[in-house]
Amino acid sequence: MAGRAEALPAPGHGARQGIDTALVGMLLFIASEIMFFAGLFGAYFNIRAEHTVWPPQGFELDLGLAAVLTVILVSSSFTMQYAVSCIRKGDRTGMVRAMTVTVILGVIFLCGQLYDYASLGFGISSGVYGTLFFTMTGFHGAHVLGGVIGMSVVLLRGINGQFSARHHTAVEAVSIYWHFVDVVWIGLFSTLYLLR
Amino acid sequence: MQLSPRVRSVVTVAGLAGAVLLLGGCSALYPPNAASSQGADIRTLYSIFMVPMIAIFVLVEGLIVWSVLRYRRRKGDDELPVQTHGNNLLEITWTVLPTLLVLVLFFVSWQTLNKVDAEPANPAVTVDVTGFQWQWTFAYPQYNLSYTGIGDQGPVLVLPVDEVIHVRLHSNDVIHSFYVPDFLFKRDVIPGQVNNFDLNLKDAGVTYTGQCAQLCGMGHYQMRFTVQTMTPANFQAWVQAEQAKAKATPAPAAGGQAGPTLQLSASSTTSFDETSLSAPAGQPFTVQLTNKTAGAPHNFSIKDASGKVLFTGLPLAQPGQTVSYSVPALPAGTYTFFCSVHPTNMTGTLTVK
Amino acid sequence: MATTVLAPGATRTYRRSALYEWLTTTDHKKIGILYLTNSFLFFLLAGLLALVIRSELAVPGLQFVNSSTYNQLFTMHGTTMIFLVLMPFLAGLGNYAVPLQIGAADMAFPRINALSFWMLPLGGILMFSGFFFGGAAAEGWTSYSPLAQAKYSGSGTDLWIVALLLIGTSSILGSINFLATIFKLRAPGMTLLRMPVFVWTVMVTSLLILLATPVFTSGVFMLYIDRNFGGAFFDPASGGNPILWQNLFWFFGHPEVYILILPAMGVISEVVPVFSRKPIFGYKAFIFATLLIGGLGFSVWAHHMFTTGAVYLPFFSLTTSLIGVPTGIKFFNWIATMWRGKISFATPMLFAVGFLSTFLVGGLDGAILASPPVDFALHDTYWIVAHIHFVFFGGTMFGVFAAAYYWFPKMFGARLDEGLGKIHFVLMLIGTWVTFFPMHLLGLEGMPRRIADYSPAAGWTDLNTVETIGSFIIAISVLPFMWNVFVTLRGPRDAGDDPWDGYTLEWATTSPPPPYNFDHLPPIRSERPLFDLKYGHGARRALPSASVATTQEGAS
Incomplete structure (x- = not known):
């Protein structure tokens, strides 16, 4: 008979070596999110291929604002990674500071996006280009919002003294998610603004 | 056992x-x-x-x-069979x-x-098939002929044998599918996209039934049509006769409408916007039909309680058109008015008094 | 050591009501049983819809429902069977069996597991509520645009969309849970290539769900935006493309077919070896075939669109043809497993053999449909309806019932009655063939699918009448099963831990298993740890173990 205790991993915790179970869950979730956005990008390129004039007449985007927002979101990935490296070393104060900056950058991005929406000359119902633009950036924005909320929760837990060099799965998980949101934006920015 | x-x-x-x-x-x-x-x-x-x-x-x-x-297991046989793994x-x-x-x-x-899927360069006859909820229009652009289905058997598509027929499929609303079981063939009729196929028929004087094969709404099951084959010579004779008939039919009289005018409109293929109309007895009247539907033609027709059709409004009102139909005098009574293109679902009550 | 005392129930000083316990449980076994019960209720509902459909089609003329209602009936029948019956049936079996079979205490994320389940009845109720609010969705389970656009359909379609978003999220979360469980919580010694075949099929299925369902979710969101926010994704009049919906739908929809059949194949691969008293023939080839079906499954979606004139036919024809090969491998493996075995025909094995002989037709149908010109003739006819029902009913449902009879003693500690089980099997087998086989012939004669009525002149009446009779035979076949469950649950729980002389770990614990499943585990040195324990590792012709043999019922 095998040893008894070793055969009984507690649910929800990495009983075996390797990546933490929660992180495996997050990575799998990201995989499904990638496929979700793949569906949106697929729709974009499918419809784009059907049109000879693209974007159709009368759809002007604010490249300058989008470029600034891109810089903001990409920098937030770096501050996020800095927060992770702090907590890996056990530096909770550094993590809280870097995470605060990340949350603020995320909020600035969202505000900039809303400003952009308000000032654009078209809406979701003004033809297929408007539908694509607002759907793709809108779903991305919703993910940014989700990330900001998730980071805020982690931040509050950090302020309350949780997390250490050994136990900080939530920080790792939220950082993976945030990098993913960032990468999606880079894809969106390239597709919608650069490859016009 | x-x-x-x-x-x-x-x-x-x-x-x-x-x-x-x-x-x-x-x-x-x-x-x-x-x-x-x-x-x-x-x-x-x-x-x-x-x-x-x-x-x-x-x-x-x-x-x-x-x-x-x-390889049934016998009762009491507890020995394991040979454990083959592969x-x-x-x-x-x-x-x-x-x-x-x-x-x-x-x-x-x-x-x-x-x-x-081969499509030879010079087809003898080109047919434009248009599907809409829930009828077909068969048009011959070469001959300037066009037929839209009326009633529950749909239109007839007349085709010659022994010649290459080129079929182009158009849809005005949702996706349909042009399917004739005897051709062992169907192709989807998709809005915003023209599908083509070629056809070489073999036997003249035969009638084949076809129907829509792609779910297209409540009338899908009765979106039928018929294919009638002819020898090339008979087909040409048929074309000439039909062209002559089309010329002989006078253009619809514009103006000169007698009696009161009733307004009727249709915004969908499921029902008229008005389900009851009333008209004076013993006096001709005019029905002005406004077709607000995106893709389907309509008309105004009348049948009595026994189902006998008393009036069929022609020409059909195409999408976006308003057509006036001059209806002859009717005795007092209750009738059913309907659209000949959508006879089962587009109906209403016409009260004549 | 003293591990079982950690079970929460043991430390409680008061008892909560059984109902509260079931509503709030995070135990994978209870959630599994909830899944199965919920699926069975929706199975009865979808079956009722099917009976109305078949009654309407029995003879020409509209006798019971009008064409609008008819369209709602088959739309809801199809959507319910696929999303609320077959998928959750398999998820329920996976939930129950996977942690047990890999020697885990629970799923990786028990609370998310409960969440995944509870989204299903909610989604189902939302979808069916359409019947009371001006009509349920009526565009078929494929919901093609533009027909599904607001211009051409009612609010039932919005309910359908919201329900599918819920159900889709439920399956995505479920698949993450299965994968994390299988990757992280296997017992020591349970290497990937020692996992039971059922676990493998659940794993591949979960990968398919994880990668295919989100694409469907994105498409369904687009449809919702089109319908409610003036979007133009699938509206050609505003620059959209109706074929885009078909691509998004089938990119998910075809893997979905494998999502629905692979775990059933996994069940068959558990049942056939145990009742043949041999190991599965060609374990690795079987795993390879499962992976191949999963992988190829992502490259065949457009074979549902051969008649659209909008896809490159030879490519999708080739990939679709190739998928027949791994399926064939599985068939030969199952037969070779039975070959020179000592087969006992308890009800699970009967359903497994029923699966083999019936699913075969569905598989061969698929190989024929892989040819685009043949598909031009058969697409959207009753031939297709025959094909999907031979796959899903003759395949998946037989697998589900095989699993129900097989794992029932583990779940409840009592074996279902064999006599009633055999009546159930015989009626269901006859009903399946009588209902679905003539559909091939109707399709060849040109009867399109999804029509509420047909002309008496079409010559389709006799076969339709036969099919309707068959559908009632299927309906009747379910009654002995329900009675069987009822009387068995009222009877003694005397099945024992290992009633079938099983091979896999679930039979190493008690019936039903305690919370957290195992007191101790046998050593795992092959894909049949319990067989090794009873007969010795690497046994070729071992002596019988007397204690096990006495619980066996001989061939009757």
């Missing part, structure tokens, strides 16, 4: 023979003989596919029946052979596909 080996083998053989008879000898497992040369190619291809499929069916079902009968040679065989089979079948069907 235990079967002796002899009984079991008899049962097995009988089962196999039954399966062979059922599958091999049964013509119901094959589509009808095709009316078009493209359909004939498809039927041949289907028959080619059926050979290995029936063979595999009989082989596998036979092996299942055999295993079930032969056999590389066998497994490679039943991987490689089916792969070869499907590759061969794939290439055969690719050849047929190229034949069926």
Whole structure:
């Protein structure tokens, strides 16, 4: 008979070596999110291929604002990674500071996006280009919002003294998610603004 | 219950023979003989596919029946059978052979596909088929003829045999599918996209029924049509007669409407916007029909309680058009007005008093 | 050591009501049983819809429902069977069996597991509520645009969309849970290549769900935006493309077919070896075939669109043809497993053999449909309806019932009655063939699918009448099963831990298993740890173990 205790991993915790179970869950979730956005990008390129004039007449985007927002979101990935490296070393104060900056950058991005929406000359119902633009950036924005909320929760837990060099799965998980949101934006920015 | 080996083998053989008879000898497992040369190619291809499929069916079902009968566990037999985990040679065989089979079948069907989808440069007749909820329009652009289905049997598509017919498919609203079972062929009719196919028919003087094969709403089941074949000579004669008839029909009288004018409109293919109208008895009147539907034509027709059609409004009001129909005097009573294009669902009550 | 006392129930000083316990449980076994119960209720509902459909089609003329209602009936029948019956049936079996079979205490994320389940009845109720609010969705389970656009359909379609978003999220979360469980919580010694075949099929299925369902979710969101926010994704009039919906739908929809059949194949691969008293023939080839079906499954979606004139036919024809090969491998492996075995025909094995002989037709149908020209003739006819029902009913449902009879003693400690089980099996087998086989012939004669009525002149009446009779035979076949469950649950729980002389770990614990499943585990040195324990590792012709043999019922 095998040893008894070793055969009984507690649910929800990495009983075996390797990546933490929660992180495996997050990575799998990201995989499904990638496929979700793949569906949106697929729709974009499918419809784009059907049109000879693209974007159709009368759809002007604010490249300058989008470029600034891109810089903001990409920098937030770096501050996020800095927060992770702090907590890996056990530096909770550094993590809280870097995470605060990340949350603020995320909020600035969202505000900039809303400003952009308000000032654009078209809406979701003004033809297929408007539908694509607002759907793709809108779903991305919703993910940014989700990330900001998730980071805020982690931040509050950090302020309350949780997390250490050994136990900080939530920080790792939220950082993976945030990098993913960032990468999606880079894809969106390239597709919608650069490859016009 | 235990079967002796002899009984079991008899049962097995009988089962196999039954399966062979059922599958091999049964013509119901094959589509009808095709009316078009493209359909004939498809039927041949289907028959080619059926050979290995029936063979595999009989082989596998036979092996299942055999295993079930032969390897039953006897009562009280507690000894384990030989624990075989696999056999590389066998497994490679039943991987490689089916792969070869499907590759061969794939290439055969690719050849047929190229034949069926071939579109020669100069078709003799071009037909524009337009599908809409829930009728068809068949137009011959060369001859300036067009027919929209009326009633529940739909329009008739007249085609010559022995000539290349080029069919172009258009949709005004949702997706339909042009399907004639005797052609062994269908192709989807998709808005925003024109699909084409070519057809060579074989037998003149035959009528084939067709119907929409892609769910298109509540009237899908009755979106029928008929195909009528003719010899090329008869077809040309038919074209000339129809063209003469079209010239002879006077253009609809504009203005000069007698009696009161009733307003009627249709925003969908499911019902008129007004479901009851009233008109004076013994006096002609005018019905002005506004078609607000995106893709389908409508008209205004009247039938009495027995179902006898008293008036059919022509021409049809095309999408976006308003057409006035001058209706002759009717005696007092209650009638049903309807759209001839959508006779089952677009109806209303006409009260004449 | 003293591990079982950690079970929460043991430390409680008061008892909560059984109902509260079931509503709030995070135990994978209870959630599994909830899944199965919920699926069975929706199975009865979808079956009722099917009976109305078949009654309407029995003879020409509209006798019971009008065409609008008819369209709602088959739309809801199809959507319910696929999303609320077959998928959750398999998820329920996976939930129950996977942690047990890999020697885990629970799923990786028990609370998310409960969440995944509870989204299903919610989604189902939302979808069916359409019947009371001006009509349920009526565009078929494929919901093609533009028909599904607001211009051409009612609010039932919005309910359908919201329900599918819920159900889709439920399956995505479920698949993450299965994958994390299988990757992280396997017992020591349970290497990937020692996992039971059922676990493998659940794993591949979960990968398919994880990668295919989100694409469907994105498409369904687009449809919702088109319908409610003036979007133009699938509206050609505003620059959209109706074929885009078909691509998004089938990119998910075809893997979905394998999502629905692979775990059933996994069940068959558990049942056939145990009742043949042999190991599965060609374990590795079987795993390879499962992976191949999963992988190829992502490259065949457009074979549902051969008649659209909008896809490159030879490519999708080739990939679709190739998928027949791994399926063939599985068939030969199952037969070779039975070959020279000592087969006992308890009800699970009967359903497994029923699966083999019936699913075969569905598989061969698929190989024929892989040819685009043949598909031009058969697409959207009753031939297709025959094909999907031979796959899903003759395949998946037989697998589900095989699993129900097989794992029932583990779940409840009592074996279902064999006599009633055999009546159930015989009626269901006859009903399946009588209902669905003639559909091939109707399709060849040109009867399109999804029509509320047909002309008496079409010559389709006799076969339709036969099919309707068959559908009632299927309906009747379910009654002995329900009675069987009822009387068995009222009877003694005397099945024992290992009633079938099983091979896999679930039979190493008690029936039903305690919370957290195992007191101790046998050593795992092959894909049949319990067989090794009873007969010795690497046994070729071991002596019988007397204690096990006495629980066996001989061939009857």
